[in-house]
Amino acid sequence: MQQKNLSIMHPRPSSIVAALYTLRDLNVEVAILHGPPGCSFKHARLLEEDGIRVVTTALDENGFVFGGHDRLVDMLQKVEERFSPKRIGVVGTCVSMIIGEELHEAVMEANLDAPVIEVEVHAGYNDNTKGVLFALESALDVGIIDRQEFERQQHLLNEATNVEKKYGAASKDYLEPSRGDVKYTVAKRVIEMLKAGKKGICILNAKKETAYMFADITVALQEVAEKLGVEDNIVNFANLDTELGLPRVRQHAEHILADMDNNVKIDEIIGGLDEYPIAGQQVRQLIESKYRDFDFAVIAGVPHAIPMEALEGMELISITNGPRQVHPLKDMGHKHVLVEIDLHPKTLGVTNIVESEFGATLRQLAREE
Amino acid sequence: MNPQKRIAIYGKGGIGKSSTASNVAAACADEGYNVMIIGCDPKSDSSITLLGGKRIPTILDILRDGMEIEEEDEVVFEGYKAVKCVEVGGPEPGIGCAGRGIIVAIQKLKKISQSMKEMDLIIYDVPGDIVCGGFVAPIRKGLVNEAYVLTSGEYMPLYAANNICKGLSRINTKLSGVICNSRSVSREEEIVNKFANEIGSELVAFIPKEQIVQDCERDGYSVLEKAGDTDIAEVYRTLARNIMASDCAVDPRALADERLRELTR
Ligand SMILES: Nc1ncnc2c1ncn2[C@@H]1O[C@H](COP(=O)(O)OP(=O)(O)O)[C@@H](O)[C@H]1O
Ligand code: SF4
Ligand SMILES: [Mg+2]
Numbered sequence: 001m002q003q004k005n006l007s008i009m010h011p012r013p014s015s016i017v018a019a020l021y022t023l024r025d026l027n028v029e030v031a032i033l034h035g036p037p038g039c040s041f042k043h044a045r046l047l048e049e050d051g052i053r054v055v056t057t058a059l060d061e062n063g064f065v066f067g068g069h070d071r072l073v074d075m076l077q078k079v080e081e082r083f084s085p086k087r088i089g090v091v092g093t094c095v096s097m098i099i100g101e102e103l104h105e106a107v108m109e110a111n112l113d114a115p116v117i118e119v120e121v122h123a124g125y126n127d128n129t130k131g132v133l134f135a136l137e138s139a140l141d142v143g144i145i146d147r148q149e150f151e152r153q154q155h156l157l158n159e160a161t162n163v164e165k166k167y168g169a170a171s172k173d174y175l176e177p178s179r180g181d182v183k184y185t186v187a188k189r190v191i192e193m194l195k196a197g198k199k200g201i202c203i204l205n206a207k208k209e210t211a212y213m214f215a216d217i218t219v220a221l222q223e224v225a226e227k228l229g230v231e232d233n234i235v236n237f238a239n240l241d242t243e244l245g246l247p248r249v250r251q252h253a254e255h256i257l258a259d260m261d262n263n264v265k266i267d268e269i270i271g272g273l274d275e276y277p278i279a280g281q282q283v284r285q286l287i288e289s290k291y292r293d294f295d296f297a298v299i300a301g302v303p304h305a306i307p308m309e310a311l312e313g314m315e316l317i318s319i320t321n322g323p324r325q326v327h328p329l330k331d332m333g334h335k336h337v338l339v340e341i342d343l344h345p346k347t348l349g350v351t352n353i354v355e356s357e358f359g360a361t362l363r364q365l366a367r368e369e
Numbered sequence: 370m371n372p373q374k375r376i377a378i379y380g381k382g383g384i385g386k387s388s389t390a391s392n393v394a395a396a397c398a399d400e401g402y403n404v405m406i407i408g409c410d411p412k413s414d415s416s417i418t419l420l421g422g423k424r425i426p427t428i429l430d431i432l433r434d435g436m437e438i439e440e441e442d443e444v445v446f447e448g449y450k451a452v453k454c455v456e457v458g459g460p461e462p463g464i465g466c467a468g469r470g471i472i473v474a475i476q477k478l479k480k481i482s483q484s485m486k487e488m489d490l491i492i493y494d495v496p497g498d499i500v501c502g503g504f505v506a507p508i509r510k511g512l513v514n515e516a517y518v519l520t521s522g523e524y525m526p527l528y529a530a531n532n533i534c535k536g537l538s539r540i541n542t543k544l545s546g547v548i549c550n551s552r553s554v555s556r557e558e559e560i561v562n563k564f565a566n567e568i569g570s571e572l573v574a575f576i577p578k579e580q581i582v583q584d585c586e587r588d589g590y591s592v593l594e595k596a597g598d599t600d601i602a603e604v605y606r607t608l609a610r611n612i613m614a615s616d617c618a619v620d621p622r623a624l625a626d627e628r629l630r631e632l633t634r
Contacts, residue, residue: 067502098469100502102509105540 009174010324014123015131017043019091022135023117024052025208025246026144029085034072034101035059035093049349050209053083059095068096069106076110087144088114089135094122115142127170129157145246159277167304167332169324177323180339186317187361189336190221190298191369193315194230198295201314203283204238206301207276208249210321211240212347213340213354214300215256217319220359221298222264224366235267235291239279239301244272259353276302284310299334308332319358374613375491375512376545379537380519381529382497385550388582389519389605390494391418395593396602396609398450402489405445406452407478409507411459411467415494419448422589427458428474441482449594453484468503475506490613497529508542515545515618517573520564522549522557524633527564531629534568534621543618546573548608553578560632567628568621574608577601 016033017040023031030053033039037058044054057063057071072090079088090103103118119135133154140150164170193200202221206214218236225231240253253273257266268286271279287294287310296315299306303318304325316334320326321343329337338358346354378386387410394406408415413427425446431438438444448454457474459467478485485491493507507513516537520530530547537544547565549572551557558575565572577600585595592602624632 097472098466100468100472100506100509105509 013128015121015125015128016040016123018128018131019119019121019135022132023089025248026139028087028089030079030083031089032075033091034096039093046345046348072106073110080112089117091119092121097122127161129161163277163305167328171328175324178326180326180337183358183361186336187365191365193296194228199233200296201294202236203299205276205279208273209252209347212350213343213356215353216356216359217300219264220362224362227366237268237270238266239271239275241269241272245274249273255351277305280306376515377493377495377513378517378519379533381526384519384526386519387415387494390492392591392605393609394452395449395591396606397490398452404452405488405491408456408494409471410496413456413458416454418591419452427456429458429470468501471503472506516542517546519548519550521552522554522560531623534623544570544621545615545618549575551578569619573611576604
């Protein structure tokens with residue numbers, strides 16, 4: 001018997017929402033939430049920006065008491081009639097799972113032409129990656145992904161969960177949110193180091209679409225270094241492999257690389273955009289073999305997934321989008337920690353790099369030089 | 370080898386499902402079958418008489434303590450003639466959600482149990498009243514492929530049996546037979562037999578009401594183990610053979626309440 005996880009007080013990402021995002025990555029066109037009308041409202045709205053429609057069976061008190069089977073069947077048929085989607089998802093919620101709704105029965109009864117990915121999930125899992133896993137399992141069942149991709153994803157999810165438990169939002173029973181250090185001060189420090197001829201590694205290790213904004217930091221640093229005539233002192237790592245991950249995720253990497261065009265040269269590709277939990281090992285090997293004598297590192301995205309041993313001796317400037325990630329990063333030894341507040345919503349539904357606050361600050365300061 | 374039988378016995382609370390289930394399990398084990406009994410009642414009293422009166426830790430007991438179950442021997446225990454005994458357990462009466470408990474426990478068991486696959490017969494002993502979605506979880510999750518209804522010749526148990534038939538057709542599960550567990554009321558066998566025929570099924574056993582059933586239960590044994598040479602032990606044996614041989618499950622047609630009353634008058 002294994003003891004369960006420590007009990008964490010701060011609210012954390014929901015497995016239902018994780019399932020929804022996964023369905024989007026699987027190019028599902030309409031996802032049906034089988035549950036109360038307000039469930040996951042905010043993310044459902046955001047996801048629409050990204051081209052996936054989210055609808056709800058809107059179970060009310062009567063639905064809780066008498067079950068929602070018929071409503072789900074109706075909703076499936078309505079969705080087919082109204083939107084003719086090529087791929088549909090059905091996602092459970094706490095309510096429908098507690099009362100024992102069988103998504104599969106409703107799907108069989110509705111008998112639609114389009115394949116339906118059923119995700120029996122609720123928000124009561126300690127690791128929200130469970131929602132991703134269940135969605136992928138179901139996608140495997142209906143033949144939307146193959147076993148090889150499934151196993152690859154499963155491995156990544158395990159690693160992501162480990163990273164969160166060790167260094168992330170699940171590492172302490174309570175984490176105080178923080179806005180991190182002042183961007184102006186940190187940008188100044190970066191420019192100071194560049195001017196002093198210090199050598200830096202810029203590491204983009206971002207999760208999926210968040211890279212649309214985190215990549216802006218790579219671009220800004222490059223611009224600033226060029227302006228100061230020290231571009232040779234910067235090397236760029238990025239998890240922008242265009243051959244790895246689900247089609248949609250590869251596409252993000254393609255978009256970002258295309259947008260960087262000839263302005264930025266990525267020296268080292270450290271994995272795909274879904275490989276942020278494991279890219280750290282690659283980073284470590286690269287630094288050990290080729291980039292030992294560097295003075296500082298700017299790490300954007302999921303900095304806590306890069307092993308500290310790899311970064312020894314470097315001054316660290318890290319950019320995250322999680323206010324609860326600030327303290328864990330500081331504890332790990334990251335000297336400067338910055339938060340790009342509300343990054344995620346701005347990276348949904350885009351195909352170009354989006355300006356970041358830190359990038360903008362760097363550019364502004366460089367102009368003032 | 371014959372395909373695995375996965376049955377559930379439904380019927381009004383207190384009508385004798387658990388005692389029938391455990392006696393049938395023992396009888397099948399006597400015949401050399403690999404048998405598992407899964408108690409889905411929060412009372413967790415399905416397997417006691419196979420375990421010499423002892424209670425086993427339930428799946429939900431372990432989960433309640435915040436533990437993960439990884440090996441099946443944490444929740445699967447061997448009783449009489451190696452019958453595998455599992456109890457789902459549940460929350461205290463009036464607290465939490467017993468239905469969800471069954472869903473969670475059954476999913477867990479399915480995930481960790483290797484021996485389930487090797488069984489010739491798995492009996493799900495479900496609580497009397499299907500009060501919510503969770504109580505049909507074994508069926509819904511595709512774990513049960515045949516159902517039996519247990520009733521006496523009294524009106525209320527028959528009423529419950531009839532309702533269960535409605536439920537079964539709703540969830541597309543076939544009925545393999547009606548078992549009469551006698552309460553010694555007049556014309557009992559005739560009434561239950563008629564009921565079985567009219568719903569499109571058949572009466573597969575008539576179990577008399579005998580003090581020995583209760584005596585054995587009190588001592589913590591099945592009739593098969595403690596009183597194997599009695600007539601009623603033979604009835605359980607015949608029923609067990611019948612279940613293992615059955616191949617004519619039907620979609621039951623529930624009767625109108627009027628007709629049900631007529632039957633028992
Ligand atoms: N054929 C029988 N003769 C005498 N007593 C019986 C018989 N069948 C069941 N009983 C007794 O009836 C009581 C209720 O039976 P039980 O199996 O617990 O019902 P259920 O599981 O349907 O709630 C038990 O004490 C049991 O020993
Ligand atoms: S409790 Fe569960 S079902 Fe209800 S709104 Fe929250 S996530 Fe949705
Ligand atoms: Mg019982």
